[in-house]
Amino acid sequence: MSWIDKGVLILAVVLLVVGTLGKGLDTRDQGGMTADVPRVGPFTNQTEVPVWESGDFWAYRVGISYQDTGTRADLELEGLHVEVTAVNGAAYTLAFNGDVAGSVLIAGIVEGTLQDTVMEGTMVVRAEDLAVEEVTHMHIEGSIKRQLVTNGFRADLSLRQNVTPAVAPYDFPIAVGETWSVPRMTLWLYLHAQVDLAVPYTVTYDFPVYLEEHVLTCPGLEALATSVGTYGDAYRITGAGSRYDLWYSPTARNSIAVDYEGVRMWYNESLYWDLHTLEAVLLDTSYPPVNQPPAPPTRPIPANNSVNVSLRPQLQWTGSDPDGDPLTYDLFLGPDFSPPLAAENLTSPLYEPALLDADTTYYWRVVARDDHGHAASGPLWSFRTAAGDNRPPETPVRPSGPASGTVNTAYTYTSSCVDPDGDAVLYRFDWGDGSTGDWLGPLASGATVNASHSWSAVGAYVIRVQARDEHGLVSDWSEPLPVSMPKSLVGVTARCGVPLL
Structure with a gap:
C-alpha cells in the first residue's frame, strides 16, 4: 500500500x-x-x-x-x-x-x-x-x-x-x-x-x-x-x-x-x-426535548408562620427551572386566606410591599413562570406582623481596619450598630471591588462584626457596611473607609536575581 x-x-x-x-x-x-x-x-x-x-x-x-x-x-x-x-x-x-x-x-x-x-x-x-x-x-x-x-x-x-x-x-x-x-x-x-x-x-x-x-x-x-x-x-x-x-x-x-x-x-x-x-x-x-415547568418556589423569607415580622418586610424566596429557563414571578399577598395579586412579572425572587398593618396575619404565595408558558405555584405561606412599627437598625459605624496592604492578602475589618428595638442584627460588607459579602450573623444589638477580604488587583477601594434586623428591615450604608492596595509581591526579585515569589 x-x-x-x-x-x-x-x-x-x-x-x-x-x-x-x-x-x-x-x-x-x-x-x-x-x-x-x-x-x-x-x-x-x-x-x-x-x-x-x-x-x-x-x-x-x-x-x-x-x-x-x-x-x-x-x-x-x-x-x-x-x-x-x-x-x-x-x-x-x-x-x-x-x-x-x-x-x-x-x-x-x-x-x-x-x-x-x-x-x-x-x-x-x-x-x-x-x-x-x-x-x-x-x-x-x-x-x-x-x-x-x-x-x-x-x-x-x-x-x-x-x-x-x-x-x-x-x-x-x-x-x-x-x-x-x-x-x-x-x-x-x-x-x-x-x-x-x-x-x-x-x-x-x-x-x-x-x-x-x-x-x-x-x-x-x-x-x-x-x-x-x-x-x-x-x-x-x-x-x-x-x-x-x-x-x-x-x-x-x-x-x-x-x-x-x-x-x-x-x-x-x-x-x-x-x-x-x-x-x-x-x-x-424531529424529537426536541420536552420543556419542563419550573420548580415550585421554596424557602420563603420570612419563614412560614413567622411572628413579630416587620411592617416593611422584604419578602424573598428561591426559584429554579430544570431546563435553565429564565423565570418571572407573580406574588399574591393579603390578610385573606386567598390573597390577591400584589405584583406580577417580577424578574428576581424579591418583593418589598408597602407598609403593612400591625399585629395582622398575612398570607402569601408565589407563582413561577418560564418563557415557554409553563407555571408552578408555591405553597401558601403566612406570617404575623409585629404589634408596633418595627424600626430599622441604626447606620453602622464606619468600618475599622487596615487602610492599605498587599493584593491577594486577606485583611479583617470590623463594625457595629445598635437596633432601636433591641433586635438581633445581620451585617454585610461592600468591598468596593464589585463584590458584596453574604449577610453575617445574627449578632446581638451593639455587638461587633468581623469580616475578612482580599483584593486581587492593585488599586484604591472603599469599604461600606449595611445592617439588617431579624425582621428584614435594613439600615443605610455606613460612611466609607478608603483603602488602597498599592503593593504586589508578584514579580518582586531580590538583588541576587532570585524571585521572592
Missing part, C-alpha cells in the same frame, strides 16, 4: 466514521478486553430500544481530526443530516448527507483546504438494537484548494458487518449502573476513489477491517444542553482506555452528543488507523 493509497483510504474511513455517527459504530481499541463481561447491576433507571418512523431526522455539528505520518485531516460538518427513509419492520434505511469543510494533507503531497465538498450515503440499521448492519453506499466529492492549484476528488465506499447477527454496541435496555461487552466486530470495506492530479490517481480496495472487543458502562443520567434545548434524560455511555463518551436520550431517540479520543480501526495485526478526536452535538431533530 503506497503512502498516497493510505492517505486516500484514511480520509475515506474518517468520513465513513462520521457518516455512522450515533448509530453504534464504536471503533476504539481496548487492548484485548474479552467479550464475556456480564450485565452488572443494580439498575436504577433504564430505557428501551426506540422506535423510529419514516421522516424522523437528526442533524449534528461534527468536528473530527486525524494525524499520521504524511497524512492529516481537520474537518468540520456544520450540519450532518441523518434521516429515516424507509421502515420494513426488521430494519431501518437511513440517508445521511452534509457539507464538509476543513484542511487535509494526503501522503505529504496533496495539502490544502476542502472546497464545495459534500458527503451523502445510505445505511441499514437493525430495528431491535440499532446495530449498523451495512453502509450500502457513501459518496464523497469535492476539491482540495492548494497553494497554486485545485484538485478535484471523489470516492465511493460501502461497509457491511461480516458477522451474523451483526454486533450491536448498544445493549438495550440501557440501564444506569450497567456494564456490558461489545464483541470484536469485523467489517468488509469497499473503496473506489480518484484524485485529479496531473495524472488522475485512482485507488480501489476491497478488504476486511475489524474493531477490537471493548467494555462499556452507563454511569448515570445527565442533563445535556444542545441547540435544540436541554435533554434531562441523557444516558452517558463511557468506556475504559481512551476517552469515550456518548450521550443517548430516549426523548431524542438517538445519540445527542459524542466525545471520542483515540478511535482505532484495524486492517491487520500491525496496521491500524487512529482517529484522534471526534466531537459532535445535536443541532436539530
